[in-house]
Amino acid sequence: MTFRVAGTPDVSAIVELVQSAYRGDASRAGWTTEADLLDGQRTDPAMVAAAIAEPDSIVLLNLDGDAVVACGQLERRDGYAYFGMFAVDPARQRGGFGAALLAEAERHARDAWDAAEVRMTVIVQRDELIAWYERRGYSRTGEISPFPYGDERFGVPRRPDLAFETLVKKVA
DSSP states (O other), rough: EEEOOGGGGGGHHHHHHHHHHHHHHGGSSSSOOOOEEEEEESHHHHHHHHHOTTTTTEEEEEEEETEEEEEEEEEEETEEEEEEEEEGGGGGGTHHHHHHHHHHHHHHHHHHHHOOOOEEEEETTTTHHHHHHHHHEEEEEEEEEETTTTOOGOOOSSSSOEEEEEEEOOOO
């Protein structure tokens, strides 16, 4: 298991990984699927390329040999880091790759960016995923934000009540 920062040549592999972890029947091989909540895309090449190119953003990769098995985006914000675009190959979920990548992102936020905390948003209907983050030290804030209905770049909702909750963890 090794980590590195993604570059432009990694865009296709990242899009494929994120899509496979969250959408369609392939995502059902893992436990992080959103297939019952959303159809359509989770990300696209333009969004991933923008995340890689943004000066206050990195996309971390967790590699098993040459294979990209997990990814996550970290954005530097005022006093904290935002973590998103987190995905683990469905066939390798429960193998520690996601937990290791999350820990590496937290280390980077603290040591390279001097961030005091890491924040993320999670779909409130994802109880099992929220519990996974809580076991890793994240706390629910009660801050709820709406799902971007009508913006199919983030998927096509299968239900009308989707929303995000902000989770936070002190890292410094």
